[in-house]
Amino acid sequence: MKSRTAERFRLIEKSATYAVLDLVRRLRAEGRSVLDLGGGEPDFATPRHISDAAVGAIGEGRTHYTASRGLPELLTAVAEKLGKENGLTVDPAVNLIATPSAKHALFIALTTILDPDDDLLVPTPSWVSYGAMARLVGARPVAVELRGDEGFRITREALEHGRTGRTKAILLNNPNNPTGRVLSRAEAEVVAAFAVEHDLLIVTDEIYEKIRFDGGEHISVASMPGCADRTITVNGFSKAYAMTGWRLGYVAAPADIAAEMLKVQQHTVGCAGSFVQHGGVVALTGDQEPVRAMTEEYRARRDLIVGGLNSLPGIRCAPPEGALYVFPDIRGTRFADSQAFTEWLLREAGVAVTPGSAFGPGGEGHIRLSFATSRDVLEEAIDRMAGVLR
Secondary structure, three states, X not given: OOOOOOHHHHHOXXXXXXXXXXXXXXXXXXXXXXXXXXXXXOOOOOOHHHHHHHHHHHHOOOOOOOOOOOOHHHHHHHHHHHHHHHOOOOOOOOOEEEEXXXXXXXXXXXXXXXXXXXXXXXEEOOOOHHHHHHHHOOOEEEEEEOOHHHOOOOXXXXXXXXXXXXXXXXXXXXXXXXXXXXXXXHHHHHHHHHHHHHOOEEEEEOOOOOOEOOOOOOOXXXXXXXXXXOEEXXXXXXXXXXXXXXXXXXXXXXXXXXXXXXXXXHHOOOOOOHHHHHHHHHHHHOOOHHHHHHHHHHHHHHHHHHHHHHOOOOOEOXXXXXXXXXXXXXXXXXXXXXXXXXXXXXXXXXXXXXXXXXXXXXXXXXXXXXXXXXXHHHHHHXXXXXXXXX
């Protein structure tokens, strides 16, 4: 026996963001004072009306399997949301699947569309799991490096540079983790024209859709000309509704692709949690004021941490347009290596962040800090960083 595990796993590293979380927990267990700015976990409670709906469903005995595609009332609510907010026309019976997390929706999407040796274009810096998911199904993630000095904007030149004869699809994250960039209409037009010209599929992860600042417009690429029948749109409830532990997402796709994705769902997890789906219905159809209030608080935290970081020697930080992260440039410090900087910062200041190198080409020379925590913690983190950087 040559190996007890599949060869492809040797190309996959453990999640960098979970590694930070595990380290923080270990250090705290040892009695260290550590401020964790490494993760993307909203610190708000799930809005009460959503929790009440799920608890009520449990009390009513709605605790059994649902159809693998999901509860009809949830799929209908998602379809109405996509039509009203995203400009997408979908049939709940053939285009939608409710999934146990947006992460699982991404996985079944890539499992469905990618054959071994297919190439997947991934504009970077990007979330750490995109490339790993592609490798898990035997495909090859191809980084499309975006430049920080150009605001990490997607250009036709960058996409063409990454395209190969094996390119099958392009994967987008809008708003972007880790940079906080929101896709502009001009960029969406570039992506649409590129995909149509080369007959590529598009997978778009829109989990941070509702967390946008300064009036920025959200554009679903599936709404662009020529893209409705080539785009898989992934979204969920974790970030906007502070429902990370609920594990509930959804995916909208052309009917033929959705039919194959449903097979993957059926043969892996079966369905999303039944009472969790009932909570999702109320999240979409109920009071949206908690989402607005949380986003406004995130905006205040963003402004606080951006101002604080820009006051530190050697650090430059552009304000993100969306999501829960800042991605400052640290190359003005004595560190050129983001991994070395994060290890030093944790050791000397007790502040945990994620190295930019974890997010692929274009990420080196940066670090990612989450502002999904209280203002008091953010202020203390800036004070601790100031103490060691000065």
